Amino acid sequence: MSFMRFSYWLRGDRPELRPEQRERLAIETARNRIFITGAMFFVGFTWISYGLLDASVLRQGNEPAVASGTDTRELKTERADIVDRNGILLATDLPTNSLYADARVVKDPVESADLLLTALPDLDRDTLIRHLSSRKAFVWLRRNLTPEQQYQVNSLGIPGLNFQREERRVYPHGRLFAHTLGFTDIDNNGIAGVEREFDNELRINNGPLQLSLDTRVQYALEEEVQKAMETYSAAGAAGLVMDVYTGEVIGMTSLPDFDPHRPGQAPADARFNRTTLGVYEMGSVFKLFNTAIALETGSANLNSVFDATEPLRIARFSIRDYHAENRWLTVPEILVHSSNIGSARMAMAFGGETQQKYLKKLGMLEKPEIELPEVGGPLLPHPWREINTMTISYGHGIAVTPLQVVNGISTIVNGGIRRPSTIVKQDGAPAGERVFSRKTSDLMRRLMRLVVTDGSGKKAEVAGYFLGGKTGTSEKLVNGRYVKNARMSTFVAAFPMQDPKYVVLVTLDEPKGTKETYGFATAGWVSAPAVGKVVTRIAPLLGIEPANAKAPEIEQALQIELRKGERKLASF
Amino acid sequence: MTRAVTIIGLLLTVIIGAGTYWVSHEVERLEKRYAGIQSEILAEQESIHVLQAEWSYLNNPERIERLSQEYLSLAQIDTLQMASIDDLPENADQHLYRLDKFGEAVAFLPVPRTRPGDLMPDEAAEAMIIDAPSVANAGGNQ
The missing domain is CATH 1.10.287 (Helix Hairpins)
Known part of the structure; x- marks a missing residue:
């Protein structure tokens, strides 16, 4: 109803x-x-x-002329590029084609194999025939073909062969940056060096990663270190260049090196990064730290004299001088003649605790800070006895990486401020921590210059660039024992000394003397000239103008009195 | 009247229909072209990428050095070859001639500029002495 x-x-x-x-x-x-x-x-x-x-009248003016591309595709590689400080490409991903076969489609395996061998002659015939007759849907024949090979294989027109597009990590400069950059595995995972340290960042790929390294400096460094290594038949070598104000590593080389495209074929020794992973007793180079500590704490000044008349005996040890002067020495003389006895006495004046405190501030007691996975922790005495304080004053009984030494020397010469070492390009100087006063730094600059003009570093002298540095030769420790005639010869220098900008280090592992060096293989003979040559080549690249020694401001900045130390009657 | 309106209406419908169809077709065509250009850009970017790698490879300092040795007669720059603009005499023309003690004009001999890292005369004399360890000392170390 x-x-x-x-x-x-x-x-x-x-x-x-x-x-x-x-x-x-x-x-x-x-x-x-x-x-x-x-x-x-x-x-x-x-x-x-x-x-x-x-739409047609009112909004006319406001309409954008070009549609904003929401779907503009950017080329994104699997991993970001790595570039040097000047934007030169150091590592990139390149598309490659890999050859595979669908063996079910292959008609005549033997004939196909023979045909394919005309294009890729280095393939193994038997393996190829076995693969082609395997009846599998997918079998790799060859990874990463060159475009030319791909063209050749393609033009053969063998049925069942196909290309798979892949990306492969390529290092245009080959061995030059092998230790720093590291390498990737076949699936493009970073497994060493920067590739491993920045693996996630490189994968996310927000533009290229810029390192602080300079390709030109790196090459000059590597070539000169290589030459020195060959001349003196050394087993290995390491070289470093650092900007003293920012802590940026400009060049870093470790020899022997390897091809990062084929890291597996290199022996483990070649893949070993001597600059950051290898720890060595640096020898007399440590006298610079020792002197800086003494000047900073006020336990000595430039006129202080120390007794180096005879070898220093403590417990069952005896400390001797390589170039014994057998007299009382002033602080500058201790550095110039590289006196172990004098350094040990200087260290005793400020004591082991102060030494540890300052070495800790200089970062010598921990692993070096650098953006690399391959870092070696120092070898330190435990416990830190009096004898250790004495030997460490001249660089024995403590083993650190060359990188830490370069960082320490940078701290000494840059006005006393320590900044962590880095291989990533910095904008200006990062925050640092003051270790030495400006005055100590100024005195140390003069003393380092003195070592080159009057001391063991004469062979490093380069006219116009005012190097200042220190040699260091130490006997190598093998299984806890010192081996005679197996030395580490190090020379570390800063330049130009009136206003230091860069520190250069060259270390040779087991160099042998030649006729030209009168059989000597000490740092002053083998490493110092190499540093000189490196500086000659890199200084113009780094924009450092050669200066005239007679310029009054330079004379004033480097002037130091080398007074002969005399035993004062009062202290007798 | 009604007839005319109907005809105009029909005509408009046909024109609008055809117009819409044409616009939609045009959009489709442009979109296809856009996609084509996009993939071309991508291919172009990829070849730029490859060329960049090649450029870096060709700029390898080792190769540049080899080529420079082969084709250029240039050597490693010496510190002596570097000078600043301040080292130039300010008014070079004035010094072309000078009067000698007899009042005659003679060519002006420019004084060589100071070399970088030059030593003072007495230091230079000292630096001439070659310091090498004695043969006896060296023999013992070999």
């Missing part, structure tokens, strides 16, 4: 009324309906017209 009523209501009909009334009502309902529909259409069309007007 109610359904009937609903149906009447829907039609706007009322059956209870009279026929003529019903008719009038029906017409009225129809009119209302037409009106409402019309109004709806009107609203709709007004809306559309407004939209049209808005």
Whole structure:
């Protein structure tokens, strides 16, 4: 019943009324309906017209001329590039094609193999035939073809052979940066050096990673170190160049090196990074730290004299001088003649605790800070006895990495502020920590210059660049015993000494003397000339102007008195 | 009247329909072209990338050095060859001639400029002495 009523209501009909009334009502309902529909259409069309007007007339000026590309695709390689401080590409991903076979499609394995061998002659025929007749859907024949090889293989038109696109890590400079950059495995995972340290960042690939290294400096360093290593038949060598104000490593080489494209073929010794992983007793180079500590603590000044008349005996040890002077020496003389006895006495004056405190501040007692996974912790005496304090004063009984020495020397010459070493390019000098006063740093600059003009570093002298440095020769420890004639010869220098900018270090591992060096293989004969040559080559590249020695401001900055130490009656 | 309106309406419908179809077709065509250009850009970027790697490879200092030795008669720059603009005489023309003690004009001989790292005369004399360990000393160490 109610359904009937609903149906009447829907039609706007009322059956209870009279026929003529019903008719009038029906017409009225129809009119209302037409009106409402019309109004709806009107609203709709007004809306559309407004939209049209808005799009074509009102918004005309504000419409961007070029559609903003939401779907512009950028070329993204699997790993980010690595570039040097001048933007030269050091590592990149290149697309390569690898050849594989669908062995089910291969018609005649033997004929196909012979045909393929004309394009890729170094493949093994038997293996190839075995692979091609294996009936497998996928079998690698050769990874990473050159474009030329790919073209040749393609033009052979052997059915069943296909190319798989891959990306491969390429190092355009080959061996030059092998130790720093490290390398990747076949699936492009970083497994050494920067590639490993920054693996995640390189994968995320937000633009290239810029290192602080300079390709030109790196090459000059590597070549000169290589030459020195060959001349003196050394077993290995390491070279470093550091910016003293920022702690940036500009060049870092470790020899022998390896091809980063084929790291597996290199012996472990070649893959060993001697600059950051190898720890060595640095020898007399440590006398610079020792002297700086003495000057800083005030336990000695430039005029202090120390007794070096005879070897120093303590417990069952005896400390001797290589170039014995057998007299009392002043502080500058101790450095110039590289006196172990004098250094040991200087260290005794400030004591073992002070020594440890300063060496800790210089970062010698911990692993070096650098963005590389290959870092070696120092070898330290435990416990730190008096004898250790004495031997450490001249660099024995403590083994650190060459990187730490370069960082320490930077601290000494840059005004006394230590900044962590880094291989990532820095904007300006990062925050540092003061270790030595400006005055100590100034005195140390003069003393280091004196070692080159009057001491063991004469062979490093380069006219116009005012090197200052220190030699260090130590006997090598093999299985805890010192081996005679197996030495580490180190020379570390800063330049130009009136306003040091860079520190250069060259270490030769087991150099042998030649006729030209009169059979000597000490640092002053083998490493110092190499440092001199490196400086000659890199100084113009780094924008350091050669200066005139007679310039009064330089004379004033480097002037130091080398007074002969005399035993004073009062101290007798 | 109604007829005319109907015809105009029909005509408009046909024009609008055709127009819409044409626009939609044009958009499709442009989109195809856009995608084509996109992939071309990508290919171009890739070849730039490869060329960059090649450029870096060709700029290998070892190779540059080899080429320079082969084709250029240039050697390692010496500190002596470097001078600053301040080292030049200020008014070079004035010094072309000078009067000698007889009042005659003679060619002016320029004084060589100081060399970088030059020593004072007495130091220079000392530096002439070659210091090498004695033969006896060296023999013992070999």
